[in-house]
Amino acid sequence: MILFNRNIGLQSRIHTALLFMLVLLSAGCAGRYFHDVSLPQASERYDLSSLPYTEYWSGIIFNGSKIGFSHFSIKPSRDLPGHYEIRSEAALHLRILMADKKVSMVSYDLVREDLSLKEFQYRYDMDGSRLEIYGSCDQEGVRVSKESNNNVSADIIEVASRVYPGSVVYLYPAVHGMEIGSRYSYDVFDSESQSIDTVRQKILAYQQSDLFEGSAFKMETQYFGQKMTSWIDASGKPLFEMALGGILLSGLESETEAKRYLLESSMNKDESLLDFCLIRTARPIEQPEKVTCLEVIISGIGDDFAMPCDAGQVCVRQGSDVHCTVRVNPPDEEVGRGAGHDRPVDEYLMSTYTVPCQDERIASKAAEITKDASTDLEKVESLLAWLKGNIRKEPVDVFTALDVLEGEKAECQGHAYLYTAFARSAGIPTRIVSGIVYAADFKGFLYHSWAESLIDGSWISIDPTTSQLPSDATHIKLIEGESMSSLVPMAGMIGKLGIEIVELK
Structure with a gap:
């Protein structure tokens, strides 16, 4: 990826x-x-x-x-x-x-x-x-x-x-x-x-x-x-x-x-x-970090693959293509809908092998980072600030959040692992998602991982690698999950997807 x-x-x-x-x-x-x-x-x-x-x-x-x-x-x-x-x-x-x-x-x-x-x-x-x-x-x-x-x-x-x-x-x-x-x-x-x-x-x-x-x-x-x-x-x-x-x-x-x-x-x-994985677009996005609403048509997605939908991302299949609208601030009628709301919130507080939030090394560090925060939003802001100042952004692959904490360096999936482990340890339901995000330097979309946290009753997209809270609307979610098996459906898309930008704000 x-x-x-x-x-x-x-x-x-x-x-x-x-x-x-x-x-x-x-x-x-x-x-x-x-x-x-x-x-x-x-x-x-x-x-x-x-x-x-x-x-x-x-x-x-x-x-x-x-x-x-x-x-x-x-x-x-x-x-x-x-x-x-x-x-x-x-x-x-x-x-x-x-x-x-x-x-x-x-x-x-x-x-x-x-x-x-x-x-x-x-x-x-x-x-x-x-x-x-x-x-x-x-x-x-x-x-x-x-x-x-x-x-x-x-x-x-x-x-x-x-x-x-x-x-x-x-x-x-x-x-x-x-x-x-x-x-x-x-x-x-x-x-x-x-x-x-x-x-x-x-x-x-x-x-x-x-x-x-x-x-x-x-x-x-x-x-x-x-x-x-x-x-x-x-x-x-x-x-x-x-x-x-x-x-x-x-x-x-x-x-x-x-x-x-x-x-x-x-x-x-x-x-x-890089050339093989890059999804080029005819219409460039000059400042993707400022995009609050993005409407695209995605081709190359298999007929049996269902795009995740929630308050911030609404996708509808149109023949062999999928029409998606991603919003940073969804309208009120969309809030509360979509993936994850029909599943127990406790699932996103669980300790897993990849995200061992109950490990003493994770729990003690999360408590230290968030000790002065009084709300979940303040906790998230503290975690993002700590990651930005303490985890180097390097192209290093890892298996778990502990690898990132011990090595003090990671790429985007490693940042998502450690942020999710910290957030869950701090009592904030959080899940890892993967998909594509626009890269201005390459005039196209590349595969990426980030997180979503439940804050004040709403799932908020958060990019621990770029410290974005919330993430910009060029983050298009394809799958949810932190295990290797969760990535299997996305494997068949590499080199096949096409994206047409319909509208952006």
């Missing part, structure tokens, strides 16, 4: 965007590079003990520049007969606005012979912040624990059937046999969002291409509302992947070739990710 704040220009939040970009695989310009060939006489079906490989490496290219690699390995477990250890790692490195962004992931999955998940352990590193996720699967469900910056939480996700790790989405068809027209459906535990979703796959064709050696099955996968297209051989090895109309590519490489990105990405000055 590319995030913006007007005090220092553009900030970046690439973690979610890149992870979701890597799953937004589409056929793109497939017809230009691929052609059908005859199927082998007999359909092969592999079990894990007969796989013709134990590991493979892939390089990741974005808009012609290498930005990362991934590595996959599988071997029998020494401790548990009939089980297999799948280890994966991935690393991304790119530059945006002259800042280096580094994201890495290391995963371990212990699976049974049918590929179902038994135990797992994942580690994510983003710009120095680390998140560890670990757990196991049993008859009661998926037991998940998360740990970051001494913040630990545990949960159980109930499931109705066996669950598989995301690392086996290519192996599953190979184990069950592949033929054109074959379909597969199974539940997968997604480590990024810590949730379960049903994966649906279909074999579309058997093809050859100049982009990879040999022949491969073309497979379409539906996962978390997105469609992925890949070309895999009969043993489940992904030979080639294409995303975003050919902008994002992944293909098999040697270990040396895959890791060559470390040098190439450090020398790469291309900022195509």
Whole structure:
């Protein structure tokens, strides 16, 4: 996600965007590079003990520049007969606005012979912040624990059937046999969002291409509302992947070739990710921070996506487009309507892993900051002033509000995390929202996160990154939520949205 704040220009939040970009695989310009060939006489079906490989490496290219690699390995477990250890790692490195962004992931999955998940352990590193996720699967469900910056939480996700790790989405068809027209459906535990979703796959064709050696099955996968297209051989090895109309590519490489990105990405000055995420408008907004009413027509939003509506934002679908009006000061008849008012207010006072408002470090600091405030509005003003003076605005990714408090720096989502944790600790119902905001320097909208607090009976939009109270009307809300899974619906919009400015005041 590319995030913006007007005090220092553009900030970046690439973690979610890149992870979701890597799953937004589409056929793109497939017809230009691929052609059908005859199927082998007999359909092969592999079990894990007969796989013709134990590991493979892939390089990741974005808009012609290498930005990362991934590595996959599988071997029998020494401790548990009939089980297999799948280890994966991935690393991304790119530059945006002259800042280096580094994201890495290391995963371990212990699976049974049918590929179902038994135990797992994942580690994510983003710009120095680390998140560890670990757990196991049993008859009661998926037991998940998360740990970051001494913040630990545990949960159980109930499931109705066996669950598989995301690392086996290519192996599953190979184990069950592949033929054109074959379909597969199974539940997968997604480590990024810590949730379960049903994966649906279909074999579309058997093809050859100049982009990879040999022949491969073309497979379409539906996962978390997105469609992925890949070309895999009969043993489940992904030979080639294409995303975003050919902008994002992944293909098999040697270990040396895959890791060559470390040098190439450090020398790469291309900022195509910014160009891809930017939503340009024909009509510029010269002083967005002063806009109190904005009327727009948004295209590219899926038919099944409902734009959030409340007192400050009213959206109506018009065919395939959505007409939205955002007001800083809504009319009296709109106050009290919309998202959040039909949900318990206590929900927005809860302590969560991302927003641990009951943690002693958060609670004591919030109490110190607001000790002289007598009203909720004064508390919010004190919190915004403290954030402005104590948290540096830097393109640094974080996992929780504690990461921001300890590191004393963050981009916009980190500012929203910490503000929300402080506000909830101070007794102010607050929620995190994400969407788009206008960036005057780039003459378009960029993805952003901010907050909404319930003050004197009304939900007020607040931007902790820019200290805006209330936020200007170029803040167009797409989703509400602080968890990674809440961002899933927005992933499919990146690179697809268009905005026409109808009126602004």
